[in-house]
Amino acid sequence: MEKRQIKVNGILKDISLLGFGCMRFPTKDGEIDKDLSTKMVNYALENGVNYFDTAYPYHDGKSELFVGELIKKLDRNSFYLADKLPIWDCKTKTDVERIFHEQLEKTGVEYFDFYLIHAVNKKYLDKVKELDLLKTLEKHKNEGKILNIGFSFHDDLETFKKWVEVYDWDFVQIQLNYMDIYHQQGIEGYEILTKKGIPVIVMEPVKGGSLAKFNEKIEKKLKDYNPNDSVASWAFRWVASLPNVKVILSGMSTLEQVEDNINTFSNYKPLNKEEYIIIEEVRNEVFDLSKVDCTSCGYCIPCPYGVDIPGNFRVYNNHSMYKNDGYVKWMMEEMSKRGASADICVDCKECVQKCPQHIEIPTRLVEFDNYLLEKGLKDERN
Ligand code: SF4
Numbered sequence: 001m002e003k004r005q006i007k008v009n010g011i012l013k014d015i016s017l018l019g020f021g022c023m024r025f026p027t028k029d030g031e032i033d034k035d036l037s038t039k040m041v042n043y044a045l046e047n048g049v050n051y052f053d054t055a056y057p058y059h060d061g062k063s064e065l066f067v068g069e070l071i072k073k074l075d076r077n078s079f080y081l082a083d084k085l086p087i088w089d090c091k092t093k094t095d096v097e098r099i100f101h102e103q104l105e106k107t108g109v110e111y112f113d114f115y116l117i118h119a120v121n122k123k124y125l126d127k128v129k130e131l132d133l134l135k136t137l138e139k140h141k142n143e144g145k146i147l148n149i150g151f152s153f154h155d156d157l158e159t160f161k162k163w164v165e166v167y168d169w170d171f172v173q174i175q176l177n178y179m180d181i182y183h184q185q186g187i188e189g190y191e192i193l194t195k196k197g198i199p200v201i202v203m204e205p206v207k208g209g210s211l212a213k214f215n216e217k218i219e220k221k222l223k224d225y226n227p228n229d230s231v232a233s234w235a236f237r238w239v240a241s242l243p244n245v246k247v248i249l250s251g252m253s254t255l256e257q258v259e260d261n262i263n264t265f266s267n268y269k270p271l272n273k274e275e276y277i278i279i280e281e282v283r284n285e286v287f288d289l290s291k292v293d294c295t296s297c298g299y300c301i302p303c304p305y306g307v308d309i310p311g312n313f314r315v316y317n318n319h320s321m322y323k324n325d326g327y328v329k330w331m332m333e334e335m336s337k338r339g340a341s342a343d344i345c346v347d348c349k350e351c352v353q354k355c356p357q358h359i360e361i362p363t364r365l366v367e368f369d370n371y372l373l374e375k376g377l378k379d380e381r382n
């Protein structure tokens, strides 16, 4: 197992480059399939994985409990545990303390090696100050209940830069993969952290599974070069080839995924020049499959009728590139709930003049709505 070094509590430690993300354990009858999940975790442990990442909301709060069951049999010095504070659930300082102690109790540990403020964005910049949150986390660090303090992030680059300056972080967790180099904080965020000497932990290296399967033509390109390697392994190796990435999280749901990832990280080789070129070609081919040249600039919104114009186009492009039906259905349900789906458009044309890309917005929204119907991603026209 490839290991990288991170200072934990000020001392350099060897940590497995593959981290076990505990948010997508296999389930049976709506509950974590404990037998299969235990088998997967044991296989990972036997093969050198020593980093586990859970969070308060994963599996409706049951991930922390299950992780607690798994690790109670292990020597506390043999693994590193990351947990996260759901900042959205913290209205007062008392909430922070209550949730933190609940997490220690659920996982059964006396300390978290890595503790993150979970999924921060613009709106939590003020909240972190209002709650004096970092003082509380630092107090727990001084008490030995937290060894490293960090945050995980989902927002734009400008917001990311602000978050990086909020505190002297021990590590930061970002979403990064070869298709998302300009998405959220993107690769520039990685470079900022590297310049500041902050270790990086990466989530969604395979973009929620989207980079594990492509159309035949793209897969052939990858298989022709590395016949024995999985499509997903290219995505992991792209991230792993960034030297300041210290842990790559994978939310594994099957034993086959664990085996494949162990294989990638046990026989790890950084990408060579030819492989970088192949990934560049794949990236371009996947982008060519997108439908609308929307840059998500937001100049066209708000729509007086509530349509989330860039949101609909993002989903449209996402499906045409990755064919991830589950994600699109879920996104469209969310969009419908907030009255923002494409079928709300009344063709008033108010948005059209505002689009610097000259997109015929209402026409393309109708096209997207028809696409959803054709693909069976929507039951009926509203
Ligand atoms: S044309 Fe449709 S999307 Fe554009 S502003 Fe009017 S209702 Fe909104």
Ligand code: SF4
Binding pocket: 293, 294, 295, 296, 297, 298, 299, 300, 301, 309, 310, 313, 354, 355, 356, 357, 358, 359, 361
């Ligand atoms: S103005 Fe055009 S490019 Fe910008 S978000 Fe709207 S549709 Fe997309």
